Amino acid sequence: MQNFEIRTEQLFLRTIEKSDVPEIFRVARKNPDLPKFMSWNPPEQIKETLTFFESTQKDFPEKSVVWSIFFEEKFVGIVSLEKIERKYGVLQTDRAEIGYWLDPEFHGNGIMPEAARAVLSFGFENLDLHKIIAHHFSENIPSKKVIEKLGFRFVGTLEKDFGKNGRWHDAKLYELLKKNFKK
Numbered sequence: 001m002q003n004f005e006i007r008t009e010q011l012f013l014r015t016i017e018k019s020d021v022p023e024i025f026r027v028a029r030k031n032p033d034l035p036k037f038m039s040w041n042p043p044e045q046i047k048e049t050l051t052f053f054e055s056t057q058k059d060f061p062e063k064s065v066v067w068s069i070f071f072e073e074k075f076v077g078i079v080s081l082e083k084i085e086r087k088y089g090v091l092q093t094d095r096a097e098i099g100y101w102l103d104p105e106f107h108g109n110g111i112m113p114e115a116a117r118a119v120l121s122f123g124f125e126n127l128d129l130h131k132i133i134a135h136h137f138s139e140n141i142p143s144k145k146v147i148e149k150l151g152f153r154f155v156g157t158l159e160k161d162f163g164k165n166g167r168w169h170d171a172k173l174y175e176l177l178k179k180n181f182k183k
């Protein structure tokens with residue numbers, strides 16, 4: 001079995017474990033605005049977080065790898081490579097999409113750029129990906145800044161791409177090729 005542990009200057013990343021569920025639930029629940037621009041709502045019951053954990057195990061590692069991020073031994077967030085696809089028909093794709101969120105107590109300290117850069121490096125080198133894509137709700141400026149710091153190329157605006165709470169949101173789409181990734 002491949003080792004998915006990653007150490008960076010300040011962080012330790014390992015694949016999500018069932019024992020992380022209470023802490024993920026606590027962080028996600030205490031910050032109702034955290035998932036404002038994400039595909040989920042704050043969990044009301046721990047079983048929702050457990051269901052999320054179980055969903056991460058089904059596709060691991062062929063289609064998705066989800067890491068828990070630790071700073072000074074404390075759980076601070078999640079970063080993932082999802083929708084890993086090797087082929088589309090006879091076409092080679094070798095691509096994935098990066099996703100992430102961080103406990104707001106730790107925002108603004110460069111933690112996610114550091115974690116995401118390490119995951120991009122892992123994806124290109126250890127998972128042999130060719131391309132990683134990213135997107136954010138157009139209103140999500142902190143996420144835009146993270147994606148730009150990582151060197152992604154802006155592809156374009158996807159008009160009214162996601163519906164949340166009865167409203168359609170534009171999305172900004174980015175891509176990064178292995179050959180253009182700078183550690």
Ligand SMILES: CC(C)(COP(=O)(O)OP(=O)(O)OC[C@H]1O[C@@H](n2cnc3c(N)ncnc32)[C@H](O)[C@@H]1OP(=O)(O)O)[C@@H](O)C(=O)NCCC(=O)NCCS
Nearest residue numbers: 034037100101102107108109110111112135136142143145
């Ligand atoms: C996006 C996110 C992961 C950024 O992580 P981070 O470790 O704080 O990233 P950075 O420290 O590089 O900060 C990113 C930018 O946001 C700014 N920022 C940080 N906290 C902020 C806040 N509370 N309000 C507004 N801007 C904020 C920072 O100043 C920084 O801008 P700068 O590069 O000009 O200094 C984090 O904001 C987050 O978890 N957001 C909620 C979940 C989410 O939206 N995920 C992405 C979905 S696409």
